[in-house]
Amino acid sequence: MRSDFLYELNKHLPELFELQQLIDRADNQIKSRVLTQVKCDSHTLPVYQLTLGSEDPTAPALVLLGGVHGVERIGTQVLLAFLRSLLERLRWDQGLNAQLQQMTLIFVPLVNPGGMWMRRRCNPNGIDLMRNAPIESAERVLFLAGGHRLSRHLPWYRGKANQPMESEINAVYQLVKTQLLQRPFCLSLDCHSGFGLTDRVWFPYARTRQPIADLAVAYRLSRLFNKAHRHNTNYLFEPQSSSYTTHGDVWDLLYDESRQTHPKHTFLPLTLEMGSWLWVKKNPRQLLRFVDLFNPTVPHRQNRVLRRHYALIDFLMAATRSYAEWLPQTAKQQRKDFNAGLKNWYSHSRKGNK
Ligand SMILES: [Zn+2]
Structure with missing residues (x-):
């Protein structure tokens, strides 16, 4: 790679620079592939998929994604910090190595x-x-x-109707369709920032206030986290529609397709929406720069955010590896947890599930 490009990459996109360094240094710990390439200015930038752990195509899987929205850099940074730590631990941590023999861990840190x-x-x-x-x-x-x-010059533009999806999000769609839905169990976590004062963990739907068929799974998973991390009250688990509804959410599309094509399997896509208004509240100067609205700018706060989500991702890895131990098995259990989820998230008197 040309050194003047590397200089520019490190200046404009240090996250991709670091990701490429991690790939280079990881030797055979990681399998990496380029899902698609994106033209930007005069450059071509890769969207990487990194895979660790079991190569069994039916092993349970956790997929971690970030950087879907270009201003929300912190999501990519959280995943890079987690990946860096994981690669260090894999050198000596027998427990982690054993865990990864029984599950597949996929990263798309910069979509x-x-x-x-x-x-x-x-x-x-x-x-x-x-x-x-x-x-x-x-x-x-x-x-x-x-x-x-209306116009590509306004934010939240969907693109023209009846056009193929953009290559970046189509790459995510294809990855899930071809590598994940054939697995009996799969979770994904798509890391964003920018909405509200609380860190939210959203599950579908974004398009409707109707509950998903797998509400029992979402309920059981949120209970599992809250019981295991009693002192970690950072997260508000809820359907995305509790905050707002949108068109065009790829997780809604993939969730519905998973139900149609693999109704006996469980695929639960989650979104981590880090509440960046808190960082702005603590440092109002961030209001002066648009990009800073979505990312912590003070170093100690950034470090805290990078640390803070480690427990959640580590928990999701454990929940994926051991899904058979906690997934509601009988029709009676499923009904009970589904109804508890309905009461928690869809009744008017709900208080949320912290
Ligand atoms: Zn976002």
């Missing part, structure tokens, strides 16, 4: 490298990748922010 290079939410074509999937909300969505087809 939208062009947007991040350009410091924009959308991709280089001006399209919001989390509004781009061919799926419509039947409910009233937020004006503009729910996704629109």
Whole structure:
């Protein structure tokens, strides 16, 4: 790679620079492949998939994604910090090595490298990748922010109707379709930042306030976390529609397709929405720069955020590896947990599930 490009990459997109260094240094600990390439200015930027652990195509899997929105750099940074730590531990941690023999761990830490290079939410074509999937909300969505087809010069632009998905989000879609849905159990965590004061863990749907068929799984998983991490009250688990509804969410599309094609399997896509308004509240100068609204800018706060989500990701790895131990098995258990989820998230008197 040309050294002047590396200089520019380190300046504009240090996250990709670091990711490539991690891949180079990881030797045979990681399998990496380029899912797609994105043109940006005069450069071509790769979207990487990294795979660790079991190569059995039916092993349970956890997929960690970040950087779908180019201004939300912290999601990519959290995943890079986690990956770096994992690679260090794999050198000596027999427990971790044994865990990864029984599950597959996939990273797509930077889905939208062009947007991040350009410091924009959308991709280089001006399209919001989390509004781009061919799926419509039947409910009233937020004006503009729910996704629109008015103009690529406005944020949250979905792209034109009846067009293929953009290559970055299509790569994510294909990855899930071809590598994940054939597995009996799979979780994904897509890391974002920017909404509200609380860190939220969302499950589908984004397009409707109707519950998903797997509400019992979402309920059981949130209970499991809260019981195991009694002192960690950071997270609010909820359906995304509790916060707002949108068009074009690829996780809605993939969830529905997983139900149609593999109804006996469990695929639960999660979104971590880090509440960045808290960082802005603590440092109001961030209001002066748009990009800073989505990322902690003070180093000690950034370090805290990088540390803070380690427990959640580590928990999701354990829950994936041991899914058979906690997934509701009988119809009676499923009904009970589904109804508990309904009461918790869909009744008017709900208090949320902290
Ligand atoms: Zn986002």
